Amino acid sequence: MSFQDFLNHILSREGVRRLLDAHSSKKYTVKPRRFRNFPTIDLEKCVVCGACADACPVGPSDGKPPALEMTDKGPVLHEDRCIRCGLCAEVCPVSAIQVGTLHEEREEVVKPPKPAEIAVDPDLCIGCGRCERVCPSDAIHVIDGTAEVDRESCVLCEACIDACPVAGAIKLLPMDVEELRRCWTKIVDTKRREVGSR
Amino acid sequence: MIVIDTFVGVTEAFLVGSIYLGLHRKIMARIQRRPGPPIIQELLHTLKFLFKEGYAPITSAEFLYWMVPVFNVIVWSSAVTIAAVYRGNLLPFFAFYAAYKVLSHGAGVSSGSTYTKIGGVRHAIMPAGELALACSLISAYFVTGHMDVSGILAWEKTHGALWRYIPFSTLAFFTLLWIDSPHSPLDPSKGYDIVEGYLTEYPGFLRSLMYTSEAIKYFCELWVFQAVFLGISDPVVHMFVMGGLTAILATLCALTPILTPYQAVGVHVTVAGLMFLDTLVPKPWI
Amino acid sequence: MVCCLLKKLKGLIRSRSIHVSVVNTGGCNGCDIEILACFTYRYDLEQYGIYYHNNPRKTDVLIVTGPVTEQWKDKLPKLYDKVPEPKAVVAVGSCACSGGIFNQDGGRVGGGAAEFIPVDAEVPGCPPRPDEIVKAVVEVLPTFFRRWEFERGGGDGR
Amino acid sequence: MADKAPRGVTVIDLDTGEEKPISHHVPVGPHHPILKEPLRIKLAIRGEEVVDCKVEMGYCHRGIEKIMEGMPWQKAAFLAERVCGICSHAHNMCFIGAVESVSEGEPARRGLFLRYIVQELDRIQSHLIANAAYFYSIEHETMFVWNMNTRERVLDCIEKITGNRILTGWNVVGGVRLDVDEDTLNEVIEVLEEKVVPDVETYRKIASNDPFIKMRSRGVGVITEDMIRRYRVVGPQARASGVAQDIRTIEPVYPEVGFRPITRDHGDNLDRILVRYDEVLQSVELIERMVEELPRGDHRVEMKVEGGHVVNRTEAPRGELVYDMEISRGGVVKKATIRTPSVPNIRVLEAIAPGAPSVADAVAAYASLDPCVACNERFIVIDRDKDEIVFSGKAREVLRACRSKTS
C-alpha cells in the first residue's frame, strides 16, 4: 500500500513537475539579505582603536594569529581563522568594517547622540599641535594658532587631553542630560513613525 | 574469427552494461528529484579506477586477493560469450554464476578485513541467485526441451514467449536481476553497515576489474532474461527492452531500503519456492 | 606526444569521476551537514561526477572538517595513507583550515588539518555555505586531477 | 582497519559476569559510511548476531568549557553555539538564557517570541536531518534525499530570519540580534504550510505504511522504560517509549501557546522516527501560534548582568540540555559545565544493541537514536605532573578511575 503512497507522491502533479525539473545550483547562490559574509575592512576609515580585535572571539594560539590581528596600520583579517560572527562590525565606532549584506541593514540604524563633546578653550590653547598628532580620527586641527574640534568625527578617545601640555586647554564636556534625553526622544519618535508607516 | 567475435562481444557487453548501470543511477537520482550524474558515469568510474594506484593490504592472502577480480572478469566474459555471442548451452551459464558466488566469497575472505568477511559470507548465503537460476532454467528445459539459447529462441518463434508458460519462474529470474542490480534491497552484502561489503578493501585497478565484471554481468543477465523468457532476438529491440527493465529495476531499488541478511534470505527462499507454483497453477491463457 | 595525450586523457577521466570521503576530525558537525546538503537536490554534486562514500580505499578526495583533536592526531595520517594515489585533501571550514575558534587558550586541538597531512585546497567559513563549498570543489578538484599527471609525474599512479 | 579476533574469543558481560563466545569484533567508526561524526562503536558478533556493544567516545574533545572560561558572554555565546552545529540554536539559547537569569530585569517579550520561533524552526530541521540519517543508515536513499530536500526549505526560512543557515548567533542578552518584520514571518509561515507540512505528512504516511521500512524498523532497538531510567534517555527517544518528559512545558512562551508533549508507545526505531515527524508538525503549529501572538515592542532591551551561579535547562531537539555556569558581574563566564542530551542517548545503545540479529540492525538502531556526536564529550583526564593524557573519552574508564580515586 505504501508503495502506492510512493507512486502517488511521485506521480502527483507536483511530483512529476519536480521529477522533470532539473534543478541547478545557480539559483541558490544568491546570499540572503542578512547574510554575514567575511568582514571587509576599510583601512581608510579605520581609526585604529582596536575595539574590533578585542571583540573578536577567535583568539591567538601558538603558531596561529587571531582572526583579527591588530597592526599599527589597522586590523588584518585572517580568513582561515574567522568564524564570520560579525562582532567586529558591531563594535567598530566608525563603521569601517562591513560584514556582507547584513551591514546594509545596520546602516539604517540611526546613530545615537554622543554623550559628551570635546571643547578647546581658545584662551588656554597654545597651538602646539600635539593633539593634532595623536588624534586617532583626525578630528582636531590647529587653525590660526588654536585647536578646533570636528565633533562629527571625534570618537571621544581623550587622547588629545592626555597629550595636551596645558592643563585644562582641552576639556571633555558631558552633554546636558535634558539635551540628551531630547535627542533620544526625537530619534525614537522618528523610528516609531517609520515602523508605523510600513 | 572466434577471437574477434568474442572480443567484440565482451567489449560490447562491458560498454552497454556500464551505460545501463549509469542509466540505473540516473533514474534513481531523478526519483530522488535531483539532476543526477551523466549516464556514462559508471564507465568513467571504471576507467578512473583503472589508472588509480592499487595495492594489497598487509592482511590479505595475496594470491587469492589478486586473482579474484581477474577470475571474475574471465568468468563473466565467458558467460557472455557462450550465452549471448554464440547462443550456446545455458548449463555453463549456471556454472559460471555459481563460480561467481564462490569468487565473491573468496574476495571477502582473502583481504583479511572483518567487513569483507561478513560481506563475503552474506553474499554466499543469499541462495536465490543460484536456486532461481537453476530452477528457472530447468523449467525452461522441461517446457521447451532445449538447453541452449538458440534452441529456446527457435522454440519461442513457433510457440510464443516462454513467460506465458512459466510466469513464476520468469518472476524468479526477474528477482535475480533485481538482486544483482546496484542498491538492491535484497543484497545486503554491500551494505553501508559493513562499509562496502566484500568490495571494501579493493583499491585501484582491482576495483576497476570488479566493476568491469559487474557491468558485463548486468548485461549478460539482462540478455539471458530477455532471450529465454521474453523471446527477443533482435538486437535493437534488446536495447530498448534493457532500458525498460533498467527503469523498472531502478524504481524498485530507489523505493526500498536494504533488508537485513535474514529478511533477504527469507525473501530469496520465498521467491525460489515460487517456481514450484508453475507446476501447480493451471494457465488458461496458453 | 602519445604519452602526453594519454596523460591528458587520464586527467580528463579523473576530473570527471571523483569519489569523496568526509572525515570529521572533531568539529561541531556544522560543516558536515553543509557538505551533506551539497549532495541533495539543490546543489547535487553527483551531477559533476562527484560521489560520496566513506570508504577510504575508493577515495580520491578526503574532505576534512573540524579541528584535529587529540584522538585524531595519529589517526588522520593513517587514514590519509590508506587513500590510494592520486589523492587530494580539501579542508572545509575554518576549523579544518586553522583550528578555528577552538584553537586558542584552553583548547586542546591541533591547528588545522594542514599540520598533519598535506592539504590542497581550503574553504574558509564557519560553516561555509553549500554554494561556497560546491564552487570551491567544482572549480578546484577537476583542475587538480587534470594537472596531476603533469605535476607529480605518474610514476606510481599507473 | 578491523580488529582481528581469533576463534574461541569471548566477551564478558560487565553486569552479569557471563562469558559469551564471539567470532569477530566489528569496529564501526570513527570513519564509517553511516557516521557523519567521529565515534567508535565496537560490536562483538557471533556470525551475524550482535553479542556485545561498547561505545567509545571522545573523538570530539575540543575543550570548549575551558576556552569559555574568562570570556565575556558576547564571545562565549558564539562558542556555545559551536558545541554542535545541528542544534546550535538550542545551545545559544540555553547559554543566553542562563546569563539572563542572573541579570537585572526581563528580556524583551518580542525578542523571546522571535527566539522561540527560530528554536522551533531549528527543531524542525534537526528532526528532519535525524530521520534522513536513519533512512541513510538503512540505505533508503530516496527518503534520505527527500527529507533533506524538505530540510533545505526550513533552512531557507531560518536564513531569511537570521541571516545564516546554521550557527546563527541569533540570541543576545535581552532579546535577539535583529528585528524581523511581518512580511518575512508571513513568508516563512507560507513556506511551512505549503511545502513542509504536506511533505512531512507524506513522509510520515510512507514511513508508517511501507512494508519494507516496517520490516527494518518495527520491533528493532526497543527501549524500555527501565532503560530510560537507567541510562537517563531524554528527548524524542524517551517520548517514543511513552515517557512524556519535555522541558518545554516549563519554559516560558510555550505554555502560553498551548504546548503539550507528544508520545508514542512502542519505543522501537519506527516510533522514534514517527515521533519526530509528529513533532515537526507540532512545531509548525507552535510557530503559527507564536507568530499570531507576537507582541509588539522592542526586540532587545539592555540588561545588566549581575553575576552568580546558574543552572539553565532547555529542550534541545535531542532532549534536555543543561548549562551549569558561574558568571561574574558584567557577564564574564567563570566556569561552565554543559550537559548535552546525546551522551545518554548514545550510551543506551550498549543496552539495546546486544541481541540484535545482525550488524545492520544494530547500526540502524544507532542511527535511530539521533546520535549527534559533536557535543558528545568534552572531558579528558590529564595528568598534571607529566602533562600527558591519561584517558581521553572512554567514559567508562574515566568513571571507573574517578571512582577509584574518590572512594
Ligand code: SF4
Ligand atoms: S574598530 Fe574600526 S576603527 Fe577601530 S580598529 Fe577596528 S576597524 Fe579600525
Ligand code: SF4
Ligand atoms: S567576524 Fe568575528 S571572527 Fe571574524 S574577524 Fe570579525 S569578530 Fe573576528
Ligand code: SF4
Ligand atoms: S590645545 Fe594645546 S597645543 Fe593646541 S593650541 Fe591649544 S594649547 Fe596649544
Ligand code: SF4
Ligand atoms: S590633547 Fe594634546 S594631543 Fe590632544 S589635541 Fe590637545 S594638545 Fe593635542
Ligand code: SF4
Ligand atoms: S577627542 Fe579624540 S577625536 Fe575628539 S578631538 Fe580629541 S582626539 Fe580628536
Ligand code: SF4
Ligand atoms: S576614547 Fe580613549 S579608549 Fe576610547 S577609543 Fe578613544 S582612545 Fe580608545
Ligand code: SF4
Ligand atoms: S568550522 Fe565552524 S561549522 Fe565548521 S566544524 Fe568548525 S566550528 Fe563547526
Ligand code: SF4
Ligand atoms: S545533540 Fe549534541 S551533537 Fe547533537 S546537535 Fe545537539 S549538541 Fe550537537
